[in-house]
Amino acid sequence: MANAAVRLKAVRKEYGRVVALDGVDLAFPRGGCTAVMGPSGSGKSTFLHCAAGLDRPTSGSVQLDGEDLEKVSETKLTKLRRDRVGFVFQAFNLLPALTVAQNVELPLRLAGRRIDKRLIGQMLAYVGLSDRRKHLPGELSGGQQQRVAIARALVTRPAVLFADEPTGALDTHTAAEVLALLRNSVRSGLTVIMVTHDPVAAAHADRVVFLADGRVAGSLIRPTAAAVAERMTHLGAGAADAAVGGV
Known part of the structure; x- marks a missing residue:
């Protein structure tokens, strides 16, 4: 791509003697949605941390929006x-003492950028919470809190959105609403990379990449x-060596 x-x-990440990622080669297209799945201990969280620049790999390279x-x-x-x-995370990570609007504004304030009230209004309208702007997170449902988190993630107009189990704490109906929001964001050019354990959530993506034992174990388009x-069901020990299918 x-x-x-x-x-x-060729991303490799070691924690002492533990190899969390072992020669991972992956590319994620602009304006696409990819789900990343795998058994517990497959390297999903380490992959997300390295891909998002939260952690540096032991070897190999990561390019994010054109930057090495x-x-x-x-x-x-x-x-x-x-x-x-x-x-966007499973735990919504909203500040309980701030209103909905103030939580959405937070990334702009931390960056020292001017607060554009019209932009904040647009973000809240996009996630369907225009009438909740003065509410505190504790006054919202779980689905509403996750929608606030999505608005907060989108307010800086990022190139890439990383979602770590974004529907893990939500019921089926609410999860579908949140996934629809993420899909709509992709249509506007955003790249979404979502780590999930839920096959239903993964089915909303354009592609699913599977990890096993720190290696890429195939994909589905x-x-x-x-x-x-x-x-x-077929992923487990040694699955990366036996997997078929391109990435």
Whole structure:
């Protein structure tokens, strides 16, 4: 992918004697949604941390929105994450003492950028919470809190949004609403990379990449929940060596 938003080349990550990632080569296209799946201990979290610039690989390279992360200083890396990367987690990570609007504004304030009230209004309208702007997080449902988190992640107009189990704490109906929001964001040009254990959530992606034992263990294009679930049953020890299918 010549115009990849994120690219990992031969990425290896070691924690002492533990090899969490073992030669991972992946590219993620701009304006696409990719789900990353694998058994517990497969390297999903380490992959996300390295791909998002939260952790540096032991060897190999990561390119994020055209920047080689190995060649940038910690200061520039911090600015890169702040300006070009959005994060959504299973735990909504909202500040309980701030209103909905203030939580959405927070990334702009931390970056020292001017608060554009019209932009904040647009973000809240996009996630369907225009009438909740003065509410505190504790006054919202779980699904509403996750929508606030999505608005906060999108307010800086990032190139890439990393979502770590974004529907893990939500019921089925609410999860579908959140996934639809992420899909709509992709249509506007955003790249979404979502780590999930849920085949239904993964089926909303354009592609699913499977990890096992720290290695890429195949992929599915235009996945269905049934196909994802079937592939997951075959992942385990040694699956990376035996897997078929391109990446």
